[in-house]
Amino acid sequence: MDDVRPRWARHCRGPRPGRWRAARGGGPAGPWWVADDGGPAGRSGAGLPWASTVWFTVFVCVGTRFAAKGQPGRADLGLPAYLLVIAGAALLLLRHRHPRTVALGTALTTAVYLAAGYPYGPVLFLGAFGCFAAAVAGHRTAAWAAVGLVWASHLLVGHWLYRWLPPRGDGPAPWGEQLFVTVLVVAVVAVSELARVRREQFARVRAERRAAERRRADEERLRIARELHDVLAHSISVINVQAGVGLALLDDDPEQARTALTTIKAASKEALGEVRQVLDTLRAPGAAPRAPAPGLDRLPELCEQAKGAGLAVAVTVDGSSERLAPGTDLAAFRIVQEALTNVVRHSGSRTARVRLGRLPGTLEITVDDDGPATAAGRAGDVTGGGNGLVGMRERAAALGGTVEAGPRPDGGFRVHARLPLRPATPAGPPEPQRPDAAHAADTVRDQATEEES
Secondary structure, eight states, rough: OOSSSSSHTTSSSSSOOHHHHHHSSOOOOOTTTOOTTSSTTTSSSSSSOHHHHHHHHHHHHHHHHHTTTOTTSSSOOOOHHHHHHHHHHHGGGGTOHHHHHHHHHHHHHHHHHHHHOOOOOHHHHHHHHHHHHHHHOHHHHHHHHHHHHHHHHHHHHHHTTGGGGSSSTTOOOHHHHHHHHHHHHHHHHHHHEEEEHHHHHHHHHHHHHHHHHHEEEEEEHHHHHHHHHHHHHHHHHHHHHHOOOOOOTTTTHHHHHHHHHHHHHHHHHHHHHHHHHHHHHHSSSSSSSSSSOGGGGGGGHHHHHHHTTOOEEEEEEEEOOOOOOHHHHHHHHHHHHHHHHHHHHHBOOOEEEEEEEETTTTEEEEEEEOOOOOOOHHTTTTTSSSSHHHHHHHHHHTTOEEEEHHHHHHSEEEEEEEEEEEOOOOOOOOOOHHHHHHHHHHHHHHHHHHHHO
């Protein structure tokens, strides 16, 4: 998939892939502190947050310089103070990789700054930022310990240790300052906990979305496999039977062999057309298929194909002939098709009976043959393990119906399906497919075209 970022952004290390994904229509990426892998921002990238750290360092230094003008009783800001602030801010470069170390390091830097008697100001946000990063990353103990270290050091310095610490002649700090620091500590803890909870919520939502996407992809693969199996199994069975007839009669009865070859050509052409129709819906998402999906109206055509394979089919319809909903109509046709294919492949009987009964709210489908099972049928375990029977059961279950298949007490084999009836409503456009599904569609379609030519 092409990278839609600008050229300069492609060479940056540590981008925000969630933001780019949201811009490309991939869904919300969550807040800036949540990375795509469910960890804190930057954890999955190899780069360091240089830009934000530099801006924060400049803000702390300049802001503290301005705040010092209103605090004449504090120690003068000099080179040691600025070096202390810059050293503490430099630790924030590692806040995504080592959040606990950064939280404790910035808290210790803030405590040393306060113990040195330097002016209050934005420097207090230094420890708050480190504690916030640790809490968001899930290291609550380290974050709370760092916050407690800043609060306890300010209390000790302001009310007990001020006699031995600069500036000289300083008295005890007013309790209003301690109240301000306490409020700041509580605010930092509250904001950090809120951010952590939100991060976990976004991570959980993202995991559920990915699981749902995987589930939809698995269901789509299963649907395509089932559809292709149902399309090909019947036609290939007819081709196989007619190929055997043609080989057996090629020398003795060339005219009958010619008829078998004609049947093979017609069956293969129809199979290729249905395969192409399935693949067209994958290649052109949102576009209507060029041919309608097969339904029970094509049952006479299906019986003619079975007749070409040497199977006589008798059809009985009980109830009204009202058109079914597209999904039910397709499932009913595929169930009958697969049942007749099983008779051709696994039964020695050359006759089959199809009965369609429309009851209130239910369509019943019964396909009987008189058997007995052939050697291939006994080896293929037609009573439950074949892909065809599994596909029939999956189609019926998707509509809320059931399929029962097994030997009859008087001999032969029976497939009995019950499908709930729903109003016939136009089918909505298919969901957009992924690029890999479209590529697979192209490949299979090309192979089908080569076979046809």
